[in-house]
Amino acid sequence: MPDHEPLRVALVGCGSVGASVARLLVESADDLAARAGRPLELAGIAVRRQRPRPEVPVDASLFTTDAVELVSRPEVDLVVEVMGGIEPARSVVLAALKNGASVVTANKALMAEDGSTLHAAAEAAGVDLYYEAAVAGAIPILRPLRESLVGDRVQRVLGIVNGTTNFILSKMSESGAGFAEALDEATELGYAEADPTADVEGFDAAAKAAILASLAFHTRVPLGAVHREGITEVTAADVASARAMGRVVKLLAIAERVDGGVSVRVHPAMIPAAHPLASVHDAFNAVFVQADAAGELMFYGRGAGGDPTASAVLGDLVAAARHRVGGVNGPGESAYADLPVRPMGETTTRYHVSLDVDDRPGVLAAVAQAFAGHGVSIQTVRQEGHADDAVLVLVTHSAPDAALAATVQELRELEIVRDVSSVMRVEGG
Numbered sequence: 001m002p003d004h005e006p007l008r009v010a011l012v013g014c015g016s017v018g019a020s021v022a023r024l025l026v027e028s029a030d031d032l033a034a035r036a037g038r039p040l041e042l043a044g045i046a047v048r049r050q051r052p053r054p055e056v057p058v059d060a061s062l063f064t065t066d067a068v069e070l071v072s073r074p075e076v077d078l079v080v081e082v083m084g085g086i087e088p089a090r091s092v093v094l095a096a097l098k099n100g101a102s103v104v105t106a107n108k109a110l111m112a113e114d115g116s117t118l119h120a121a122a123e124a125a126g127v128d129l130y131y132e133a134a135v136a137g138a139i140p141i142l143r144p145l146r147e148s149l150v151g152d153r154v155q156r157v158l159g160i161v162n163g164t165t166n167f168i169l170s171k172m173s174e175s176g177a178g179f180a181e182a183l184d185e186a187t188e189l190g191y192a193e194a195d196p197t198a199d200v201e202g203f204d205a206a207a208k209a210a211i212l213a214s215l216a217f218h219t220r221v222p223l224g225a226v227h228r229e230g231i232t233e234v235t236a237a238d239v240a241s242a243r244a245m246g247r248v249v250k251l252l253a254i255a256e257r258v259d260g261g262v263s264v265r266v267h268p269a270m271i272p273a274a275h276p277l278a279s280v281h282d283a284f285n286a287v288f289v290q291a292d293a294a295g296e297l298m299f300y301g302r303g304a305g306g307d308p309t310a311s312a313v314l315g316d317l318v319a320a321a322r323h324r325v326g327g328v329n330g331p332g333e334s335a336y337a338d339l340p341v342r343p344m345g346e347t348t349t350r351y352h353v354s355l356d357v358d359d360r361p362g363v364l365a366a367v368a369q370a371f372a373g374h375g376v377s378i379q380t381v382r383q384e385g386h387a388d389d390a391v392l393v394l395v396t397h398s399a400p401d402a403a404l405a406a407t408v409q410e411l412r413e414l415e416i417v418r419d420v421s422s423v424m425r426v427e428g429g
């Protein structure tokens, strides 16, 4: 085959990311050809419905509504899947791999749900499967974990990997707004989707946490093993209390090594205002990595948007194209470590607990006794308000999640505690 023979790219999905990928493939064709070693030519674009798409500068004859047929064409070398969801995306990706095409996907839900099946199919076909855009959009983080840090031992990954929730928490922090008000603003400005559940309940971040943990620790982390809490219960009072302690509230995806296993979780947490992740505002994403030899690293940028996400897709596409040209493959799945995912109850963190209490003698002693009875050590206590408005704010030393849960249960049963108004983890020093 002569060197100028193009590599044929099938694009599946032409929404916000797909339209950017198609446009940039056309606009940057010469540079991409020079970098890949052969031109990258669009073989077809699978869409759900045929309609005019003036934003995509390609011949209308390239559009088809049959994705499986497109990716199964013998001439297709590379497939970009940006339709999202589990099915039919999984069937399309499997058909592409079976056809011997390398696949680039931005689909975090699919990779977190069934990454091992797809990796096995890629391995069997001797082709590449890349998904840099699936976690933190434009930010190069999967390739650094998979390749740059492969000689090191990663201990911990802390990420702000959902732009919608980071935008909402930033607004709550800036203006003192409650969750509902900040969500309304995020919706008005187009950051939050009409149904924001996947973002605000932490599902999107949990899928990304599973992918990050699998790559960081060379193990398989099933999505179901990721502990997940969203931000819907975060109150203006939590944000104010964090500020009073020199902290900010962030929704974190956390993956860390613990006692021969790993802990992988998504939940809101108070982090020090001086922590590098505290200065990640609005819809930006960032991932903080701690590795034995490298020390601390931080990756920052745009986690969403058509063009930023297309940047990551095209990076993967050129990498896969180069491998085609060279007749080699990139690294496949590395899951040799086979580490158990520890249950959340065993995970130790510090906690911030707010209690509405009666303001009378013996209350502090009774509260302290509840913590002590479950082996949870208190680091600081402060009282805000008095009489009917008394609030006790306690911060604990590190304790297992199960011990803290048992403490909270007991506190709820105490007559002097009117309400356990908030429990939030404290992370990052």
Ligand SMILES: NC(=O)c1ccc[n+]([C@@H]2O[C@H](COP(=O)([O-])OP(=O)(O)OC[C@H]3O[C@@H](n4cnc5c(N)ncnc54)[C@H](O)[C@@H]3O)[C@@H](O)[C@H]2O)c1
Pocket: 012, 013, 014, 015, 016, 017, 018, 046, 047, 048, 049, 065, 067, 081, 082, 083, 084, 085, 088, 106, 107, 108, 109, 133, 134, 137, 303, 304, 305, 306, 309
């Ligand atoms: N938008 C972002 O900022 C962003 C960032 C990172 C990752 N992603 C991921 O990229 C993927 C695409 O996201 P998006 O924002 O472009 O979504 P989108 O909804 O804008 O686009 C998806 C497109 O796929 C089309 N589609 C659905 N079923 C199809 C089918 N059977 N055949 C052909 N086309 C079909 C839809 O009609 C739609 O146009 C998702 O997996 C998403 O999680 C998106």
Ligand SMILES: N[C@@H](CCO)C(=O)O
Pocket: 137, 161, 162, 163, 164, 165, 199, 204, 303, 304
């Ligand atoms: N809904 C995601 C988009 C990228 O996955 C976010 O808010 O970050």
Ligand code: NA
Pocket: 132, 133, 134, 135, 136, 137, 138, 139, 140, 141, 142, 312
């Ligand atoms: Na990325």
